[in-house]
Amino acid sequence: MLLLISPDGMEEALDCARAAEHLDIVDVKKPDEGSLGANFPWVIREVRDAIPADKPVSATVGDVPYKPGTVAQAALGAVVSGATYIKVGLYGCTTPEQAVEVMHGVVRAVKDHRPDALVVASGYADAHRIGCVNPLALPDIAHRSGADAAMLDTAVKDGTRLFDHLPPPECEEFVRRAHRAGLLAALAGSVKAEDLGCLTRMGTDIVGVRGAVCEGGDRTAGRIQPALVAAFRAELDRHAPRRAAAGATG
Numbered sequence: 001m002l003l004l005i006s007p008d009g010m011e012e013a014l015d016c017a018r019a020a021e022h023l024d025i026v027d028v029k030k031p032d033e034g035s036l037g038a039n040f041p042w043v044i045r046e047v048r049d050a051i052p053a054d055k056p057v058s059a060t061v062g063d064v065p066y067k068p069g070t071v072a073q074a075a076l077g078a079v080v081s082g083a084t085y086i087k088v089g090l091y092g093c094t095t096p097e098q099a100v101e102v103m104h105g106v107v108r109a110v111k112d113h114r115p116d117a118l119v120v121a122s123g124y125a126d127a128h129r130i131g132c133v134n135p136l137a138l139p140d141i142a143h144r145s146g147a148d149a150a151m152l153d154t155a156v157k158d159g160t161r162l163f164d165h166l167p168p169p170e171c172e173e174f175v176r177r178a179h180r181a182g183l184l185a186a187l188a189g190s191v192k193a194e195d196l197g198c199l200t201r202m203g204t205d206i207v208g209v210r211g212a213v214c215e216g217g218d219r220t221a222g223r224i225q226p227a228l229v230a231a232f233r234a235e236l237d238r239h240a241p242r243r244a245a246a247g248a249t250g
Contacts, residue, residue, distance in 0.1 A: 001200055001240040003233060004058060004186070004208040005224065006031075008039070012224045013047040019226035020052050022233035025085060027058040027208065035155050036089030036122055038062035038074065041081040048082035058085035058120075063155065064102065065092035072105035079110045079117050086110050087120040087151065091130065096137050096144075099123075103145035111146075118148040118184075124155040125166035125189055135166055136174055143181035150178045153208070154189035162189030163198075172202035179203065193235040200239040207236070 002024040007013045008031050016026050028044050030037040038060050048057050059078040064071045075086050088106055093099040103121050110117050121142035123135045133141065135152050142150040152174060154162060162171065171187060178185035187199060188208030199207055213229045214222030 001196075001204055001236060002206045003236055004188075004206050005213060005229060006208065006210040007047065007224055008032075009043055010046050010050065013050045015224045015226055016229070017051045019224075019229035020055055022226075022230045023055070025056050025058050025206070026051050027060070027085070027087070028083065029060040029210075031157075031210065034063040034089070034091075035124070035153050035157060036060040036063050036087060036091075038078075041077050044078060044081035044083055056084045057082055058087060059083035060087045060089065060122075061106070063089040063091035066094070066098045066102065067092075068102045068105040071102050072109040075106040075119075076109040076113060079114050084114070084116070085118045085120060085149075087122050089122045089124070089153070089155075090138075090141070091124070091132055091155065093133050094131060096133055096141050099133050099137075099141045100144045103141060103147055107146040119146075120149040120151050120184075120186065121145065121147045122151040122153060122186075125152050125162050125171075126154050126156055126160070128165075130155050136170065136177065139174065139177035139181050139183060139185075142178070142183050147183070149184035149186055149206070150174070150181075151186035151206070151208070152189065157190070160190070162187060162191060163195065165189075168198050168202065171199075175202050175204055193232055196236050196239050200236075 004025040006027040123138040175185040186206035
């Protein structure tokens with residue numbers, strides 16, 4: 001299981017660089033713009049330059065509306081800026097067909113520029129609270145659009161967590177569907193160290209965290225702490241052996 005950590009800018013990216021041996025993917029986002037809030041292109045470039053070359057950079061495109069052209073251009077901006085994992089939060093898509101249309105545009109925009117980049121279709125375990133596509137539909141959406149991975153996060157950051165909205169058996173079904181479609185399965189959403197055993201047993205490929213490695217456990221006001229990253233990694237390694245990032249490039 002790969003560990004993805006999400007700094008919100010350069011200062012935290014440097015913290016990630018100091019903890020580079022303990023993480024697998026550095027994910028650039030802007031938490032004050034949402035669960036998968038997009039950061040600026042120059043921040044992606046600066047983070048890419050700040051961390052070791054062998055660590056892939058992921059970038060969120062945002063909690064996007066149903067505007068396929070707009071989202072495709074945003075995704076191209078992320079990959080041009082140096083990201084090799086491109087994550088799209090399908091916030092404004094209310095049907096699988098809309099989601100496939102958005103993701104198909106993203107896949108084409110990204111792969112035309114960099115064929116080895118990985119595209120991640122991201123949904124929300126608490127989809128019922130915002131009216132977007134059912135989380136268990138994400139693997140099929142990702143597969144139909146040509147994406148490389150399906151991911152779940154939580155849309156509303158109010159202290160509730162992934163398993164509060166999608167219990168472990170349903171998360172396991174999500175992972176099973178992703179693997180059956182030949183996709184990587186990624187899970188996030190206020191994940192804590194005590195969740196790692198369960199996430200490992202269900203076969204999760206990537207676990208994404210922020211709050212768990214921030215001072216005070218606060219994803220917005222707290223800052224990433226290298227010591228907390230190391231402790232989280234140690235707990236992950238108790239459950240799952242470390243491996244290289246599948247398909248990732250620096």
